[in-house]
Amino acid sequence: DGGITQSPKYLFRKEGQNVTLSCEQNLNHDAMYWYRQDPGQGLRLIYYSQIVNDFQKGDIAEGYSVSREKKESFPLTVTSAQKNPTAFYLCASNSGNADTQYFGPGTRLTVL
């Protein structure tokens, strides 16, 4: 069953803690993306990766970090430097010869 999976679905974090959100895809897609969505807002790009071992900052990369060690996986770490991390985080991917992005189910992060 192909698709994009994100875990966990809900995540609670105490202030000052780093947390890592998982994103896995078995679609053999080259490019992967992380977006953040706040209530009433559109999607804002955090980081993206076009190939393994390479990634670029998006519009709001401060306080976040990523890695792309495998084609299938693109984890996002929300660091303590991110001042307002409570949001809905969405991972997406697309294949090398298409620009249509498909989304995972998302992770809702809440800072307590």
Add this chain to the structure above:
Amino acid sequence: QKEVEQNSGPLSVPEGAIASLNCTYSDRGSQSFFWYRQYSGKSPELIMFIYSNGDKEDGRFTAQLNKASQYVSLLIRDSQPSDSATYLCAVNRSRGSTLGRLYFGRGTQLTVWP
């Protein structure tokens, strides 16, 4: 100026009516245009994409693109209560390439009442 702008709505239409959702974009070199539907608490799902000027129809959905006016729209015919969602417009400056990235509008909230 924002890359992609949408009327935030909310847009409310009766069941069976045509819902019209609009989007404008700032980069005249944009090549690919997408409409996503997002139900409350869920992730966006792709409804349609369009590359060329004119209309593209898929079932009850029609995407319209006018590159000269930098305008893309989505028409939903015979609207159903299940169409109630937020509709996101997205634009890619390049076509068929991972070098491009999507720019999203804030979305238009649509409510279809019985």
